[in-house]
Amino acid sequence: MSKKGVLLVNLGSPDSTDPKDVKKYLDEFLMDPRVIDVPRWARILLVRGIILNTRPKQSAKAYAKIWWDEGSPLIVLSERLKEKVQQKVQVPVALAMRYGSMTLKKGLQELVDQGVTEVKTIPLYPQFAMATTETIDVKVDELVTEFFPQLTITRTPAFYHKPEYIEVLSKSIGEKLKGLDYEHILFSYHGVPERHIRKSDITNGNCKMNGKCCFKMGSPQHEFCYRHQCEITTVNVAKNLGLKNGTYSTTFQSRLGFDPWLQPYTDRTIERMGKAGIKKMVIVTPAFVSDCLETLEEIAMEGEEIFHEVGGKEFTVIPCLNDRDDFAKIIAGWIDSWRIVTTEPALA
Numbered sequence: 001m002s003k004k005g006v007l008l009v010n011l012g013s014p015d016s017t018d019p020k021d022v023k024k025y026l027d028e029f030l031m032d033p034r035v036i037d038v039p040r041w042a043r044i045l046l047v048r049g050i051i052l053n054t055r056p057k058q059s060a061k062a063y064a065k066i067w068w069d070e071g072s073p074l075i076v077l078s079e080r081l082k083e084k085v086q087q088k089v090q091v092p093v094a095l096a097m098r099y100g101s102m103t104l105k106k107g108l109q110e111l112v113d114q115g116v117t118e119v120k121t122i123p124l125y126p127q128f129a130m131a132t133t134e135t136i137d138v139k140v141d142e143l144v145t146e147f148f149p150q151l152t153i154t155r156t157p158a159f160y161h162k163p164e165y166i167e168v169l170s171k172s173i174g175e176k177l178k179g180l181d182y183e184h185i186l187f188s189y190h191g192v193p194e195r196h197i198r199k200s201d202i203t204n205g206n207c208k209m210n211g212k213c214c215f216k217m218g219s220p221q222h223e224f225c226y227r228h229q230c231e232i233t234t235v236n237v238a239k240n241l242g243l244k245n246g247t248y249s250t251t252f253q254s255r256l257g258f259d260p261w262l263q264p265y266t267d268r269t270i271e272r273m274g275k276a277g278i279k280k281m282v283i284v285t286p287a288f289v290s291d292c293l294e295t296l297e298e299i300a301m302e303g304e305e306i307f308h309e310v311g312g313k314e315f316t317v318i319p320c321l322n323d324r325d326d327f328a329k330i331i332a333g334w335i336d337s338w339r340i341v342t343t344e345p346a347l348a
């Protein structure tokens with residue numbers, strides 16, 4: 001008899017804000033060839049020879065500013081979401097992180113210990129990226145081959161275009177906008193190097209990153225184009241909320257290193273808009289399902305500081321979907337559809 005279970009997966013955080021823990025976490029994260037996608041010898045040189053000499057101390061300070069009594073916001077919020085989803089479905093749900101102590105192996109083992117033989121993995125990323133969805137899928141495959149050959153895995157693709165997701169995201173933004181006087185809404189997504197977009201391009205090199213390809217609507221070639229999926233998330237939410245052209249835009253944050261990353265950059269856009277006279281800005285971060293270092297520190301603290309330095313007055317940050325009931329409900333809906341479609345015998 002087969003038994004189904006679900007593994008929710010998020011990025012992960014260090015065990016604590018101690019620079020030693022941050023270093024260990026960053027080492028695993030940045031040594032992933034789908035995150036820093038250069039030959040292994042170059043990655044070792046770059047990550048262990050350069051980045052890890054200074055970054056852990058800086059990042060530890062940043063983590064200390066946002067850390068909660070219960071631990072990392074990203075982990076705590078993912079756990080709360082998991083609990084809510086579990087309450088709504090009849091199959092076991094486990095939570096794992098791609099990096100850090102809450103490993104994918106432990107998550108799969110937790111399900112196996114409950115007799116599960118068929119696992120649906122749900123990466124908690126609305127948009128596909130090599131550094132997020134793909135690295136989870138690949139790691140799960142490796143673990144199944146090595147440790148869990150009895151398991152059948154069903155992957156969940158990025159859900160940026162699903163109407164129910166757009167509805168919930170729009171609602172979460174709309175609630176904050178109600179009665180708020182603002183001039184511009186920035187949709188800020190985690191950036192990736194442009195090279196990642198070219199590598200995931202399945203159009204035989206058609207994507208020239210020249211602005212023409214990734215913005216086209218409705219083409220299956222964009223199944224793996226992070227840039228397209230971010231732009232379309234913004235367009236769909238703007239449509240849903242009836243935002244007027246010119247009152248919103250898409251930007252990319254958190255760049256690391258010297259290669260060109262997706263543009264426009266969030267920090268420079270905040271600065272430019274503040275200098276151009278925008279006084280009231282709203283910012284939303286739809287690449288993140290859970291609030292984390294990148295939203296609570298980089299946007300809510302650093303972003304606000306940049307805005308105020310150039311004359312901006314009101315900087316409103318919209319929380320991620322986190323453990324909202326309506327978000328847990330749509331995840332539960334995806335789980336139910338999978339459970340029913342693949343369990344119920346077909347009608348004769």
Ligand SMILES: C=CC1=C(C)c2cc3[nH]c(cc4nc(cc5[nH]c(cc1n2)c(C)c5CCC(=O)O)C(CCC(=O)O)=C4C)c(C)c3C=C
Pocket residue numbers: 011012013014026035036055059072074125129131132190191192193226254256287288291292293294
């Ligand atoms: C080359 C480096 C990186 C790529 C590519 C990248 C892609 C990427 N990351 C997220 C989501 C998150 N990233 C977070 C932190 C973080 N990201 C990088 C680097 C890359 N990310 C670093 C070095 C860090 C650690 C913090 C720091 O030193 O700046 C987080 C927050 C984790 C937390 O504990 O709160 C998230 C979430 C996405 C969605 C993405 C590609 C689309």
Ligand SMILES: [Fe+2]
Pocket residue numbers: 190254
């Ligand atoms: Fe990141």
Ligand SMILES: [Fe+2]
Pocket residue numbers: 207208209213214215225
């Ligand atoms: Fe493209």
